[in-house]
Amino acid sequence: MTEGLVARIVYQLIPNEEDRKDVAQDVYLKVYRHLKSFKFQSKLSTWVGQIAYNTCFNRLQKKQPAIYNPPELQADDASDRKLLQKELNGLLAAGIGGLPPVYQTLIVLYHQEELSYLEIAGITGLPEGTVKSYLFRARKQLKESMLSNYKKEKL
């Protein structure tokens, strides 16, 4: 139930495949060990997300942030739309990878996990207003980076 959320956060922030496995296990071991301290004041997924976010950031303090490349689309369904989508995905993945780790997490949680500002604030420990303003800045940066990379590729 929470594995998808944890996978999003871990894949976005942890660059190395082996480290991802370690971090994911670490997250759920922490969940198991601290389950008694969960007071049902938030959703279980928010609590698990918070543990995943903090675990990744602790790991990040030692290592470089990740650039998550989403799986490529199949070569045999190379219609124009698929090709364009593939190109956009690539540009976007590169753009997200260029953002600061906090922005990356916010973008993933809001646009891909479709969490509310309140839930994201619960996971990241940031005030709701800060989440909103960081998201605005992240989108602006992402749009600019996508446009400039797109123009570069077309040249």
Add this chain to the structure above:
Amino acid sequence: MSGTHPSDEALQQYVLDPSACAPGEIDHIASCPNCREAAAAYRILADTLKELPAPVFDFDLASAVIAQLETPPQSKRKEGAILTAVLIALVVGVPAWLFRKTAYFVFTDMSAEFYWVMLASAAIVLGLFLLRLHKKYQDVINLINK
């Protein structure tokens, strides 16, 4: 069309939740080619973000975690159960033994009204306790299933 272009924040708002935009801003964006283009870029961004494939762990996370969990030693659990049973036997058995001659009359000398009042009170308390327990259980299940 009003002269000033809406802020970048307003353009994002227009794409994500147009109902939160001021009517003047919506009119401007609809009639200004530059703003329409910028809003379209944000729309593509939002749509593409949604369509990015979700990452999936390429290993069995549950098995990996379970393998790392340390199980408490069986002997310790057994010792705990025996200790609890002995404590309960002492707490119930010792007073029952000490007051075995008088305890019986506490119930036999009780008036019928008092007996029923006690029984009804116990039933109400038990009912409320079960109701509360059920509500708490439902709350937890709802929270987990959200």
